[in-house]
Amino acid sequence: MRNVTIIGAGPAGLAAAIAARDAGAHVLLLERAKELGGILNQCIHNGFGLYRFREELTGPEYAGRFIDGLHDIDIRTDTMVLEISSGSVTAVNPKDGLFTVTSDAVILAMGCRERTCGAIGVPGDRPAGVFTAGAAQRYMNIEGLRIGKRAVILGSGDIGLIMARRMTLEGAEVAACVELMPYSSGLNRNIVQCLHDFDIPLYLSHTVTRIIGRSRLEAVEVAEVGPDRKPVPGTEFRIDCDTLLLSVGLIPENELTRAAGIAIDPHTNGPVVYDDMETTQKGVYACGNVVQVHDLVDFVSDEGERAGRAAASGQPEGAYTEVQPGSGVGYVVPQRIRHEGAEDTVTLFFRVRKPCRKGSLVVYDGEREVLRKKRLYMTPGEMEKLPISRELASTAETLTVTMEEDT
C-alpha cells in the first residue's frame, strides 16, 4: 500500500484525499486551520458545484459533501507544514509537536493568497479599514463582525462582488466598485446579483489613487485610467468611506514548493505539472489553486482527484511534450503531457489575455497548426478548457496554445 501525504484540506486536498484512498493508498491529510474545508468555510454564498453536483451549493455545503466522505483517512488539523524535502514532510501542531513523515507521494494543495495593497502599491495612508476581500469575508462570516458602514471595493473579482452584496445585506452601504480594466473580471451573474441588485455603481477603467485616513479609513481618491492603465491627471474624485476592500487578484501560495526546489512556471506562479499533476519532483503532486487560480471549485476538485489517483498509483517516468502559452494566452496547465497515461484525452486549462466575442483557440506544434476550435465569448475571467488527444500531444515537439480573434 502506498502512503500519500496531502498538504491542505481545502477543496483540492479533500478531493485528492478521497481519490487517493479510493485508489488504495493510505492517506495522511494535514490542514493548518482547526477545521477542514479551507476557504469554502467562509464562502457562504451559493453557486458551488453546478458542474459536479448539478446543484447550487454554498461553500460550506460543498465542503461538507467531501468531508462526509473522509473515512479511513488520517487527519491532522491545526497543523502547519514547515518543510518538504524528497518525500519527507516536516510539520508542527500543538498536540504532536514537531514531526516528520516520509511517504511515497506528497500532494501540494495549499491554495492561494490574495494580492494586497502593498502588492499593487496604492499611495496614501495606512489606516485600519483596508481589507483584502477574503479577510473581510472571514471577519463577517466566521467571526460575525461588522467591519464598516460605507465601503468601496477595488477590483471587480468575484470575491469583491460577493462581499459587496454581503456587506449591503448586513446593513452597510457600498458606495462603488472600482475596476482598473475596461471590463470586469467577475462573472456576469455576480455583476447582476451583487451590484445591479443593490444599485452599486461599477467604475470601469478607474482605480484608487490615494488612501486617506490616519486612524480609520476616511475616504479614497479615485481616478480614471488611460489605455496605459495609469491615472489620468485631473480626473480624481473623492469617495468618503470607512472601508476599502481589495479584490485585485490571487497568487498561488508556493513558498514550500520553491523551498523544495520544484520548478515554478512564471506564468502561473504555480509548479510546473504533468497532466497527472505530478510536479518536476518525482512523487510530489500539486492540485487546485496552488497550481493555477481557478474560478470554479468544481475544476479544483477534478484536479485534486487527478492528483490523488496518480499519487496513489505512482506514474512511471517517461517521455513528455511541453505545452506553452502563445499569442493571446496567459498560461497553460498542464505544462507537460506524458506520452503514456491512463486517459486518452488530456484537457488543457488556460486563460485568454483579453475578452474576445468571437475567435478560435489554435494549437501549434512549432509552426504547424494541429488543432483549431471556434469559441464564442472568451474572457480572462473565465478559464478556458481545451481537450487534446494524448496521441496528438505525444507526436508533437512542443505544443503552443494561442487565441485568434475573428476580424
Add this chain to the structure above:
Amino acid sequence: MKQELICIVCPSGCRITVEDGQVTDNGCKRGEVYALKEVTNPTRVLTTTVRLTGAEPVRLPVKTERDIPKGLLFSAMRQLDAVTVAAPVRRGDVVLRDVCGTGVSVIACRDVG
C-alpha cells in the same frame, strides 16, 4: 416601460431589452425566459449567517431552501437577525420556517458540533 438587463444564462452576457413584455436583443430562447422572469418576478436565494451558541464558531451559515422574491431579501435578513441556533446542528436542519411568509424555509449549510 423599457428595461435593460444583462443576461446571466451563459457567459456571453447579452444586454437584453424588455418593453411591454417584448424581449429583444436576446441571443437565445433561454435568455428570453430569464429576462421575462427578471422583469416580472425576480427571485434570489438568500445566503447569510445566524447566531450560533454552544460551539466555537459564533455564526452558522444558512440559506433559503429555494429562491425568494428579490424584494424580500432585506426583510428576510432582519427576520434572521433574531434567530439564534444552538449547536449541534446538521446540514439541512431548518433554522427558520416560512421566512417572510414565502413558505420557504431557511436551512443550515454546515454541520457544527
Add this chain to the structure above:
Amino acid sequence: MRYDCIIIGGGVIGCATAYTLAHCQLRTLLVEAENDVAMGTTRANSAIVHAGYDAIPGSAMARTNIRGNELMEGLCRRLDVRFERIGSLVLGFSEDDLSTLKKLYERGVKNGVRGLALLDREQTLEKEPNLAANVTGSLYAPTTGIVDPWGLALAMAQVAARNGVEFAFSSPVTAITRKENGFFVTAGGQTYDTRTVVNAAGVYSDIIHGMIGGDSFHITPDRGAYYVLDKSQGKLVSHVIFQCPTEKGKGVLVSSTVHGNLIVGPDAVPQTDRTDVAATAESLDYIRRTALLSVPGINFRENIRNFAGIRARGTPDFIIGPSPVDPRFINLAGIQSPGLTAAPAIAQEAAAWLRMAGLKLEERDDFIDGRTHIEFRRQPREVQARMIRENPAYGRVICRCETITEGEILDALHAPLPPRTVDGVKRRCGTGMGRCQGGFCGPRVHEILARELGVAMWEIEKDRPGSQIALGETKEADV
C-alpha cells in the same frame, strides 16, 4: 509622587535614555503621546547603522554616530536585537561622484571611521555583482550595519521597565511649568512633578521646548517614503547600497533588512504637517526610478508594502544639551539621520548632562541587563521540538508567511510593555510582516489579543487610537 527625571517621547532616543537611566538609582518616568513605543520616526526609517563618514568632523552628529556605531553591536547582543554588520557601498557614476566619494573618505577618516576604502569599478562589482554596469567606483565602509529599529527601542524600553522605569502611554504632554525645584509636566491629563526633563519628542521637540519658553531651534519635518519588497528580492544586494549624497539628502538606498526583505528608499519631501505619513505616488515613482539606477534588477512587482516616515530636520546638527531657558531641561532634538545609530551615545550624553544638572547618577547594584527574544523560526529543529513539548502554543503557527507561533505572541503579551494593538503584536513578533501582509493572520492575531486582554474583538485597534478594525457584531438590530 516626585520623579528625578521625566523623559518625553518613547522613540529610540527616549527609550535609549530610559535604558541608560535605568542603570541608576533614579525614579524615572517616560511619557509617550502614542499607545506604544517607537511610533514616530523610529518605526519608519531606513534601519541602517551608519558608519559615520557623512557627518561634518567635530559635530555632535559625527561624535555620536561613531560612538553609537561602536556601542550598537554589544547592545544588540545583550538585548537580543537583530543587528548585522553587512557593510556599505556609496556608489559613484561620474567624475564628480568620484570626487565626492574621495571627500567622504577623507571626512570619514577624520571622524575616525575604521576600514574605509575607495574601490574601483571592478572591486565594486566584485562585492556586488547586481549593481548597474555603469558604476565607476565606490566608497566601502565595513562598519555599516542593519538593525531592527523598533525591536531596539522596544528592547531598551522593556529592560528599563523591568528595572523600574515607569511608562505612561497615550499621554501627550500639554503643559510644562518650571518651578524652583524642577517642573510640573502635564501629560494625558495627569500632572507629574519632576526634578529634570529630557525632551526626546522627535518632530515635536521644538513644540515641547516652547512649553518652557524655549525658542532656540525649530524643527522642519520632512517625509521619506519606502518600499519593502518580498524576501525573494532580499538577496539582491549583500551590502547597504547608497548613492552619492547631494544637497537633497543621502539619495535612495537599497539594502536587505534584518528580516530578509529588501528596503528601498527614502526620498525627502519637506512638509509643514508633522503627522502626515502618506506615501505619495510621486514619491514612490521617484524612489523606484532612482533605485533602479543603482540596482537595475529590483523587481518592484514583489513589493509587499510602502510606508513613509517623518524626520526631524531643520537644525544643522543634533541638539544635545540643556535648554538655554533652564539647565534642568535637556534637549535631545533635531535627531535626524544618523539618529538611530547615535541613540546609545546620545543617551549617554543625556545622562552626563543630567548629572551636570544636579542628578546623582549612582549605579544600582540590582540592575538586571539583557533580554531574550525567542523566535521559533530561527531555532534548530530539535529546539523547536523541545519548545513545543514545553509549551504547545509554539506548535500553532499563526503567521504562515513568517512562521510566527501563538507561543511567541503570548510571550510578547506577557513581557514588559505588552502590545495592545494588532500592529503592536506585529512590531514585537513579526506577524503580518510577510507577503500576505496580515490577510490570513490578522484576524487570528486579533482574536488572540481580544481573548488575552479580555475585551470584545471590536474594541481592538489596529494601531493608533480610533483605528478599530471591526465596528461591532453582525446581526445587530441598530444597523
